[in-house]
Amino acid sequence: MTNTLSEARRAELDTVAARADAAAAPYAATAPGERAAALVAVAGTLAAHAAELVALGMAETGLTEARLNGELTRTAVQLRLFADVVRDGGYLDARIDAADGDFVLGARPDVRRVLTALGPVVNFAASNFPFAFSVAGGDTAAALAAGCPVILKGHSGHPRLGARTAELVAAALDGAGMPDGTFQFILGQQEGVAILQDPRVRAGSFTGSIPAGRLLADIAAARPAPIPFFGELGSLNPVFVTPAAIAERGAAIAAGYVASVAGSAGQLCTKPGFVFVPAGHGLAAALSDAAESVAPHRLLNPRIAAGFGARRAEIFQTPGVSVLAEGELNEDQDGQGWATVTIVSVSAETLRAQRERLLEEAFGPLSILVEYPADADLAGLVAELFEGNLTATVHIGAGEDSAELRELVRVLSGHAGRVLFDGWPTGVAVTPAMQHGGPWPATTNDSSTSVGTAAISRFLRGVAYQGTPQALLPAPLQDANPWNVPQSFAPAGQSRSWGSAS
């Protein structure tokens, strides 16, 4: 990637990196109460400016007021949840090994370990979540909670909203007494790459397409000093419906399916892209009726509309594809695309034969119904057809259980970050147990999650202190435990039980 940034722009970016670097130590040193209060202040300012921000978002993205209001609330809630995580301190994983003169390998020193902030992080905002995966979104909340300054690369699809949100976030952090440079905002692809390559930046995160995510992951890995890069990329989100589930609640499944594909015009990384149903399911009319009742929704921007149009055309032209609900895709006078829901169907055999053309994400309101024969080996199909996914879904009958079902669930858990039952994958709960990740190409790095409080770990690394005077230990490792964080202890004498046998 040739970088054509001007000297002046490079100097500006150098200042951005220098400010983040200067903020790293004082920000990481903030006490839990202070840092939590700062996160709550950011949540508060978002809520206080909701009307202004949602209006900007509607104009720039075409998403609905209800959706954007919900997303803004979610974004504020995320920040509050992370404030709770910071106050609790369990995320520090504080471990204290007592000195042990009797240790089987010889006298063991006093060793204590805590997780600590990585340093400045660059987050790349997403097109499709202008709040929850953008300026003040999940990765920003997790990085700020971890004690890392954030440089936010705004998305070109909502630059004004991004800049305004960033202004509010920076002011809230400043008002809460956080160091200058704790949060900064930049725009521009080349600018994002330059910051990702800056040696002062210690991690990157991203939500977007597979090609862009791979490009950035490769840049992060190729640096003179490589850094972790957490890209959340594409996902096909397969869904499997058993005959018993169809028999019990076929109509509800059809309605839920179409609603999940229609929401936000299908521009969600968890949209169910492939729904496997038994041949003879009898849902065609219900699906087609439900799809046709969906009103047109503007797509995020003309580039996404064009991409969706091309993908949809390619699917229509693939041999063996039947159209259940054709849907529409029209351009308005401003060049924006408006779409309704498209559902096509194929046999499992066709999907296998046409995998090169069909097994790719369609970013927009389109989904493929896959009809499988009664004797299908669904677990085998998953292993054969699918790479990593963010989600995998199973609809079963009440109390249904079988060796085949267990094998399907096992294989799906190897291919996805979240396996869910009798629901739809869109709508990701922000909770301690959420996992939003998955093997490549769902993510570039499957060691953590980008939604839920476990996400804080991606911006931390361990440091051990050995034989350290109490006064020189970080607060979470001191015997006096001034921050009152959970500490786990390994007392002396533990090796007695197994030492002799080795």
Next chain:
Amino acid sequence: MTNTLSEARRAELDTVAARADAAAAPYAATAPGERAAALVAVAGTLAAHAAELVALGMAETGLTEARLNGELTRTAVQLRLFADVVRDGGYLDARIDAADGDFVLGARPDVRRVLTALGPVVNFAASNFPFAFSVAGGDTAAALAAGCPVILKGHSGHPRLGARTAELVAAALDGAGMPDGTFQFILGQQEGVAILQDPRVRAGSFTGSIPAGRLLADIAAARPAPIPFFGELGSLNPVFVTPAAIAERGAAIAAGYVASVAGSAGQLCTKPGFVFVPAGHGLAAALSDAAESVAPHRLLNPRIAAGFGARRAEIFQTPGVSVLAEGELNEDQDGQGWATVTIVSVSAETLRAQRERLLEEAFGPLSILVEYPADADLAGLVAELFEGNLTATVHIGAGEDSAELRELVRVLSGHAGRVLFDGWPTGVAVTPAMQHGGPWPATTNDSSTSVGTAAISRFLRGVAYQGTPQALLPAPLQDANPWNVPQSFAPAGQSRSWGSAS
């Protein structure tokens, strides 16, 4: 890197990967008690064959009987510690969020998350720890504990020991009922690369040099499906001694320093490479006497001896370097190098001026004493001169404390995985709180540790289950908790306190 493996060799490696892949599901499904018993069986077989293995190790590496006996015990203890970790189950980080109809973002489903095995792992054995960082070493113990099959790429410096250890490990696992293919052994650089590139392999780990580690990390990152690669590479391990420490116990520090450099002929990744002492320290005679009393020790192999000789010559020829203890490096009739301890001294000013020549690891019994002036800014020197390190050490006087010392400790904790006081960095305790890692180039990936029980996390990824019937949940997430693992709960109603304010 051009791969010139024969068709037949490629077919053999394909079988290795296929066996590991086939073992992945059944091995990951083993119950904690079974898997722990298998690890203990491996520990037991190592102990039972200690005499044979240590004799092989002495012949192939030149390390002493005492050192190798200690290392074998350590290796067995590591396996036993990980067996305890497996039985405890806390590493699974089982989280259960209750369904919550009142959740501020709308009804929250039942979500449960557990960490699960990544799949087959390739471990590259180290030259300098033929037991503890090789066939049955730390990464193997961690991967097996995590539920991942291991393909072990043996080191060319101890191929017979590697093959024999691998035979014992595989037999012990087999005897404990673990699946065929749970542990396999290969030799050869190109073979290692081919396995690292195999799509069925899901993670890599390595202990060795910066160039080799970087090469492998780049290969892992460039795969069509990138995988995590944990390389533990080089380290300079700076040590800082205050005037108060010298005044209190200068002689003991001199003796400890030389012993730490001499042990295993300095062929340890934690050898103190740069020891900063105040000008006028008065330790020259004690250091030189201690160094001259060290008997010659064979270096691991002729290649390492040649590398050490070249590095030592380069240091001798650098302007401003004074020789405190010249030491010796001689070749025996078999072409093996034998060395005693070399200590040279430079001023801090010379180190800054000659950083390009001096700031590089000397893998062998050589260390550089750096004399700093009374007004030196040690924290500033660290920030200016050092990249990431495995360790950083501080020797202080009893009760010593100052703003400068605190700043030094803070900067060192940003540059190293372990900060230790009043001791020497060689000898890494295997405990829950140990951190053996550090920012690049100490490691290729600083998100975990390669020593201590926290290492298990590098071979795990999170999977969430949503709305899942009890019978289809993995054991650690079931309400009945049949494995009796720690589960953390997020009850319903938690969002009431902050939901209203957003």
